[in-house]
Amino acid sequence: MESNKRQKTKRIIEQAMVELLKHDSFNQISTVQLTETAGISRSSFYTHYRDKYDMIEHYQEKLFHQLEYIFDKYSQDKYQAILEVFEFLAQEALLSALLTENGTKEIQTFLRHKLQIMLAEDLQERFGSRCLSPLETEYSHVYLTNAFFGVCQMWIARGKKESPTQMADFLLKMLE
Structure with missing residues (x-):
């Protein structure tokens, strides 16, 4: 179990990454910028991570497990899965930042893949006849998955003004 001080430092680093991703792409952000924004020394950063890639890898690994849990838990209930993902996005500033154009492709690809799996059965029912x-089936899966993902990105870019429930309702309407 990590100490409270270590957890606090990691949260500060994550918050600094969120701030930097508002203006710069992940690839443009340096460790120096990250530590300056976080208000910590570089040696403190290196106590926790090898570099920014290691930091994001640790964060994404934790996220992958949480998102995997949501999709598994609600594999038979698309509405609840979508709602819980939006609730999670509403709370996780770094995840939201990583899903923007400035974020990392790994987390975006992972979420798109999970959405595609979740929507595949629904698309089969919808277009099967x-x-x-x-x-064409494969293209239709990619089309709707990217539409859903684009809606998520727009919601984040607009400042998450609509509630997770409103977003889940809207996305389910797209499937009708």
Whole structure:
């Protein structure tokens, strides 16, 4: 179990990353900028992480487990899964920042993949009677997944003004 001081320092570093991602892409952010924004020494940063990639890798690993849990828990209930993801996004500033254009591709790819799996069955029911070819089916999965993901990104970019419930309701309407 990590000490409170270590957890607090990690949260400060995460908050600094959120601030920097508002203006710069992840690839443009240096460790020096990160430590200056966090108000900590570089040696303090290196006590916790090898570099910014290691920091994000640790954060994403934790997130992957939490998101995996949500998608598994609500595998039969798309509404609850989508609602819980939006509730999670509402609380996790760094996750939201990583899902913006300035964020990392790994977390974006992971979330798109999870959405695609969740929506595949629904899309099969929706388009199954249209006799889509396997290639057309694959394109339809990508199309709707990217639409959902784009809505998430727009919600974040607009400052998360709508509630998670409003967003889940809207996204489910898109499937009707």
